[in-house]
Amino acid sequence: MSNQTLMIGQTLWFDSDAMQNGADAARYHRRGGILIDGGKVADRGDADDLRKSYPQADVVDCGEGLILPGFVDAHMHYPQTRMIASWGKRLIDWLNTYTFPEEMTLADPAEARARADLTLDLALAHGTTTQVSYCTIHPCSVDAFFESAAARGMRVFAGKTCMDRNAPDGLRDTPQTAYDQSKELIGKWHGKGRAEYVITPRFSPTSTPEQLEALGALWAEHPNCLMQTHLSEQTDEIEWVKSLFPNAKDYLETYEQFGLLGERALYGHVIHMEPREMDRLAEVGAAVVHCPTSNTFIGSGVFEAAKMASRGIRVGLATDTGGGSSFSMLRTMAAAYEIGQLAGTALHPAQLLWLATEGSARALKAEDRIGTLAIGSEADITVLDLASTPAIAQRHARAKDIWEALFPTIMMGDDRAIKSVWVNGHPVTGE
Ligand code: GUN
Numbered sequence: 001m002s003n004q005t006l007m008i009g010q011t012l013w014f015d016s017d018a019m020q021n022g023a024d025a026a027r028y029h030r031r032g033g034i035l036i037d038g039g040k041v042a043d044r045g046d047a048d049d050l051r052k053s054y055p056q057a058d059v060v061d062c063g064e065g066l067i068l069p070g071f072v073d074a075h076m077h078y079p080q081t082r083m084i085a086s087w088g089k090r091l092i093d094w095l096n097t098y099t100f101p102e103e104m105t106l107a108d109p110a111e112a113r114a115r116a117d118l119t120l121d122l123a124l125a126h127g128t129t130t131q132v133s134y135c136t137i138h139p140c141s142v143d144a145f146f147e148s149a150a151a152r153g154m155r156v157f158a159g160k161t162c163m164d165r166n167a168p169d170g171l172r173d174t175p176q177t178a179y180d181q182s183k184e185l186i187g188k189w190h191g192k193g194r195a196e197y198v199i200t201p202r203f204s205p206t207s208t209p210e211q212l213e214a215l216g217a218l219w220a221e222h223p224n225c226l227m228q229t230h231l232s233e234q235t236d237e238i239e240w241v242k243s244l245f246p247n248a249k250d251y252l253e254t255y256e257q258f259g260l261l262g263e264r265a266l267y268g269h270v271i272h273m274e275p276r277e278m279d280r281l282a283e284v285g286a287a288v289v290h291c292p293t294s295n296t297f298i299g300s301g302v303f304e305a306a307k308m309a310s311r312g313i314r315v316g317l318a319t320d321t322g323g324g325s326s327f328s329m330l331r332t333m334a335a336a337y338e339i340g341q342l343a344g345t346a347l348h349p350a351q352l353l354w355l356a357t358e359g360s361a362r363a364l365k366a367e368d369r370i371g372t373l374a375i376g377s378e379a380d381i382t383v384l385d386l387a388s389t390p391a392i393a394q395r396h397a398r399a400k401d402i403w404e405a406l407f408p409t410i411m412m413g414d415d416r417a418i419k420s421v422w423v424n425g426h427p428v429t430g431e
């Protein structure tokens with residue numbers, strides 16, 4: 001048996017930023033191939049050419065399947081998997097009613113591991129090979145997620161969610177324990193296998209200035225970690241932030257003044273933005289993460305993806321489960337399209353696919369490892385069936401080009417469209 005695998009099917013990848021260049025950024029092969037060697041993409045191109053160049057490779061013929069990078073879900077909450085689709089609240093009520101009681105259950109390491117296993121299996125079933133997750137305040141919830149991901153070979157990003165106010169007993173830490181436990185978890189996990197630690201203050205309302213300061217200091221000591229938090233998701237949340245931080249110019253400044261703004265910062269939602277906040281994000285080179293099914297589900301507002309990209313701000317895409325209403329990045333792309341329509345820009349299928357793969361990877365500064373099919377990239381691959389249901393198939397049958405062939409699956413597809421998934425060069429589902 002050879003060590004090389006040649007996957008053959010339709011292939012699509014990007015040569016440049018599709019948010020800037022649209023479909024011109026994409027390279028499509030009707031019959032293309034991806035050569036995998038040692039868990040990485042070793043070559044790519046026309047299928048026949050690759051067969052000739054690598055006659056010894058084991059060939060996996062994906063037929064009409066569309067070979068893509070695995071999806072990268074750039075913001076989600078694995079502790080909330082069981083409470084997805086909880087009815088009828090706005091953000092603050094939703095957190096108090098559903099989220100905090102649910103997060104309490106992860107104090108139990110066995111419960112945390114079961115939730116992580118469930119979440120990562122659901123991710124893979126939906127073609128998502130990387131998740132960026134918030135954990136809970138419990139260090140064992142971070143261990144559980146990284147252990148579960150390691151058992152599946154997945155590259156994941158996660159961190160202990162820090163909160164020291166406006167959260168119930170049992171779900172609060174302190175500035176010191178947030179710092180100490182996060183620091184210990186960085187030492188234990190960051191860079192171990194495919195694990196990457198993310199410093200994670202939940203959001204300004206649930207951290208005192210002292211806690212934000214402590215986490216800003218920790219980030220300064222570990223500048224190669226990402227830092228993730230929430231920013232300007234709902235108008236009532238923004239009013240609350242103003243009352244808690246009366247001296248801050250705006251929401252972003254509540255992070256900025258404590259050293260929680262930088263190139264490796266990842267802000268979720270980012271909907272109701274002041275001009276100064278947009279300017280600062282662009283100047284500093286921070287990334288934002290669009291969570292469209294969550295924004296409609298919780299009733300948060302209209303994210304302006306095209307405006308962000310036109311300012312040069314890196315944009316990732318995410319489910320934000322359990323605030324988001326789907327584990328599927330296909331459904332998430334559909335929601336991004338719908339929100340784009342409301343914002344006045346019809347995002348091209350190339351841009352939607354970009355956001356779910358390389359765009360998210362760039363937001364994480366991980367595009368050298370995941371989210372692409374570039375040579376040298378880790379071989380996390382999702383193969384789509386573009387005719388997975390009768391409704392999709394009948395539309396697909398009339399498609400005139402790859403974009404018309406793909407768009408029905410973006411708009412109507414779910415886990416039935418996932419033909420196979422490969423993680424680190426190995427098939428995990430479908431083969
Ligand atoms: N803001 C602070 N915490 C959360 C959360 O868990 N979900 C969402 N959607 N927004 C938040």
Ligand code: ZN
Nearest residue numbers: 075077268320
């Ligand atoms: Zn979130």
